[in-house]
Amino acid sequence: MTPVDIYSLNGLPAPYWFIQLFKVLGFILHSVPMHLWLAGLPLALVLLLIGGGNGKTFARRLLKQMPVVMAFGINLGIVPLLFIQVAYYKVFYPATILMAWHWIGILVLVLPAYYLLYITSGLVDRGFKWRPAFSGAGASLLLIGAGLIFASAWSLMASPESWPELWRAKSLAAAATGLGTNWNPVVLLRFISICGLAILTVTFWVLFDAHFLYVPKKDSGSGRQQQQQISDFMENPYLSRSRKKELSKLRDRGKLTEEEELEALTYGFNDDDEAGAEGYPRWTLRFASVLVWFGVCITLGSLWLYYYKVIDGPESVTSVPEASMVNAPARFAAPSAAPERMIPVWIPPVTFTAVGLFAAVIILANLGKVGGKLFVALLGLCLAAALTFFAITRQIIQNEQIKNYLDVRSIPEQMQLSPLLVFLLVFLFGAGLIFWMVAAMAKTAKR
């Protein structure tokens, strides 16, 4: 008996391509903030603790941005989640029900992580070092846990053949207890490939932030020189008022340690320096040219394994185990005689090329000391291409994996034309308004 009920399908409310487009587009947009908290957060914490002046600057900037990043990550995650439920509900609901408690666990992990990010951001703002490191590490671990559950759920969704066994193991009177899990090397591989891409996104963000969002402090001598002009942390212009108040109280009670006092005294001054005259944007290019190697190696390695050894490997999952198809209707019951290639031949090389191009541009730019906004924009296009091809490939694989149970392409349309048009109009209107608000904020920030 096939575990996917194809006898009570609804028509698609929009054309197949429209649903695929928004699902993929939503995933790409969601993946940018997701990558920042997955790879950027731990990296920022490491740099906060052991980085140099510029490293700390980047760390502080990213940690302060993180609550906003998180908000948009969640918001943009709604789009693919909505369109999954429009067309893939027959596989989405059973998979998540079988692992219901883990699925709910995502919320249990993300909610405290979100608050911890606010706490971390506030602590960084007040000049602390170890406290934000601890709270940030907590948030990072929780978010990695949530990411692993997501990877597990999407894998389970794409493998209905594994549901009956899971259900038998974790059910009570034919009802799912929701305690099922789906941990296997493939899930880990999927997660690692996402981590690789996440490092690439962070690499881009380091440069984007430095070239587009970073506003250098007014030049009045080097940070070190400025710092030498003050003798008390109460005079430190970079330290927040609340932190000064807090430290002052500690000092009055004789509980202020020397280390804390020194940190408060020097806080913020070295942000624009790095032992010499090298500016922050220049440092980011140098840093990115190192970081990108990690991203490229992990991404290419894991994707190569996933595409060629797991998906289109000798034991391709296109050949659905016959046992799981017993009793399925004729057109669904015949597994492919020979494994077919799931992924169009040209897609992986193009994805790899986009990743390679992204890395090459950074490395060459660093060697030639080339920089600037145009260069970062070009880099953004390379990354967008890599993320887009990855997202398309991921979608193709998902469709192929479930095709023998649910062929989404073959579901007839039942167009909801007028609501669709209203949505598109509202979408354009909303995008325009968001653009206006962001432009107003950018203009103010520059001023």
Add this chain to the structure above:
Amino acid sequence: MSYPWWYVPSLTSPMVIAVVAIVHVLVSQYAVGGGFLLALENQYALNNGDSEYRKYWKSHAKFFILLTVVFGSITGVGIWWTIGLASPLATEELIRIFVFGWAIEWVFFSLELVAAFGFFYFWDRLPKSTHKAMGWIYAGAAWISLVLITGITAFMLNSRGIFGDWETTGGFWYAFFNRQFIPQTLLRTGISLLLATVYIYMHITWIDAGNALREKTVRRMRGPSIAGALLMAAGAAGWFIFLPQSARMMLERAAVINVFLGIFAAASAAIVLLLILGPFRAPQKMNFTSALSLFFLAAAAIGSSEFIREGIRKPYLVDQVVYGNQIMVAQSGPISRSGFLNSGVWTGLYLRDLQEKYPSLRIYTPANILPGSRSQSTAVGAPVPGAGSSRLNAVSVGAPAAHALQTGTVLDLPEEGSRRPGNEDWLRMGQEDQLALGRVLFMHLCNDCHAAAHGYSAAAPQLTGKTEEETVSFLKHLNRPGYFMPPWCGNDTEATLLARYLMSIRPEMPSNITGRAEESNLP
């Protein structure tokens, strides 16, 4: 039917939705009303050059963002999570009908986020007019989000449309502009305003704002409190007028609904009284304790109103579309003729496993039941008459027969209008297996609203004192004495199996109760 049932011990899985939803509503309604008040008061402070008052609203904006953007958005996602787990069929239907409503709501949610961050993080940096505009963009987007979501939740209570019925037209707009839409929009807008003022009372009395500022803020919030209360009253009246008949009867007949209605009325009256005694008569004396009392009363009123909203929908999850036990209204007839266990994917899988023990057991599958239950001459893609909506026969009509021949299963479709007596060889299985099958039926047909022996609205204790025959008869006519129950969606054999299971777990007659009713001498 299509989906595995998620078993949550004692509580029942739909109650998980209730827990998340009530917590979410307490924050999301504030996100709407609070956004409006932030925009309004920011404008007032800017226009009057009142920097001290504006400083307070900046601190309130921080509290507002920490609560609504973080907690509100995660619990909002939590509702998506839990409805998909506990009510997948109803969610599937709602998404099919309202997908673009939700997509539009997402656009407004995005606007809310950008505007909220711009409003707060650029508080003293944006030009005044831009800052005011951002406040109002947030307020407008948040209210439109409320309107969009209300259109969907109101449809769940009354699917009849203002301009025409969705059931006959199948159109999005007919579903969205349902008869509960306007009353519930008024009601929720009123709740949002009133709740937001309560949050503001709490916040201003908690922080060290100074007497003058506190009194001023409390005074200025009186107008929105009154406006909220009036909108609530108008909305509640409309809500009552446009309730479906079954829901209105439920208000009167269900004791638990009566209790919650009482809590709602008492809490609402107490809120009005406290508002009169506090902000209206002695704004200077408003303190955190009274603000907190207002909050708890508001939480009690909102929590009970949400419970009432859910409770009076019975027997439906979505009015006239999906029953509370996750069965499409249009499918209940065919399923009761064919048997429930045969009709579901996962119950079918259970039977198949059981067949290993009892090889002679006859198994029917969805393949030879559900397509046959819909119009056999219906073309793919066309609406199925009587299906209550426009679900599709995704496979050609010939598929079940071909499939049956291929797999060797028995194809024995019941005739329209007849009730299959059931697979009686199930009753010849061992007692343990019969009880196990009964438990499977309980999980899928009853556990939506009832725990088994112990827990939320446990079913077994309600049958104490009944004989097996009485229980079978009760089950087979489930919606006759209680129209708020879904009709029996199984065959006769399944009713017997379920009754035997319930008999096995029901508690004995309490020792302090003497004799059964029929043994008494009462006429």
